[in-house]
Amino acid sequence: MYEKQKQELYEAHMMLERYNLVAYTSGNISVRIQNHVIIKPSGVPYSSLKPEDFVVVDLDGNIVEGNKKPSVDTATHLYLYKNLDWVYSVIHTHSTFATVWAILEREIPVLCTAHADVFGEKIPITEYAPVGSEAIGKAAMKVMGKSGTVLLRKHGVLIAGTSLEDALKKAIFLEEVAKASYYAILAGNPIAMDPQEVDKLYNQYHTKYGQK
Numbered sequence: 001m002y003e004k005q006k007q008e009l010y011e012a013h014m015m016l017e018r019y020n021l022v023a024y025t026s027g028n029i030s031v032r033i034q035n036h037v038i039i040k041p042s043g044v045p046y047s048s049l050k051p052e053d054f055v056v057v058d059l060d061g062n063i064v065e066g067n068k069k070p071s072v073d074t075a076t077h078l079y080l081y082k083n084l085d086w087v088y089s090v091i092h093t094h095s096t097f098a099t100v101w102a103i104l105e106r107e108i109p110v111l112c113t114a115h116a117d118v119f120g121e122k123i124p125i126t127e128y129a130p131v132g133s134e135a136i137g138k139a140a141m142k143v144m145g146k147s148g149t150v151l152l153r154k155h156g157v158l159i160a161g162t163s164l165e166d167a168l169k170k171a172i173f174l175e176e177v178a179k180a181s182y183y184a185i186l187a188g189n190p191i192a193m194d195p196q197e198v199d200k201l202y203n204q205y206h207t208k209y210g211q212k
Ligand SMILES: O=C(CO)[C@@H](O)[C@H](O)COP(=O)(O)O
Pocket: 025, 026, 027, 028, 040, 041, 042, 043, 044, 070, 071, 072, 073, 092, 131
């Protein structure tokens, strides 16, 4: 089933590795196709991951196809798909600088234009939630805004996207923004951007930037 989508999902996982957003087995991506979700198998190192390893589950978490155990974060991903109809891809990472903010239990304020462009709001942080159930998804939804991007307290990052490409882009830019903001705070006392300017940049970026 879904050979093309499994190949795309495999390549997306390789992108996470290429951008140094994951290490060894950490993190995972899923995509939704109608009532099915394709997700990374649990605990398989990126170096030995293959497209045919990906697991197809239904929205209740029952395995539809695959001979490996699905990601330990499957319930988290499914919670977002079941509760947010615009979500077609979910990414979880422990990307280093974003996780530093999560460990420090601090949301990321909007300090630079790249943050305003892509996310259009601060990156919020969830309450602490344990791995392995819907708890992380529930905690994420309590604080999630229009960016679909949250820091998981003491854990890492959770991103909801309208597509695999949208979620990947946010995962990559989040780490860039988390890194620049971390260094800015280390070096001085940066001031958060004016909310009106943030809205303006966000709207411009999402309606005019690139090949639109
Ligand atoms: O954060 C966690 C577990 O604490 C996960 O992201 C693991 O890092 C990857 O789990 P699998 O997707 O391989 O089950």
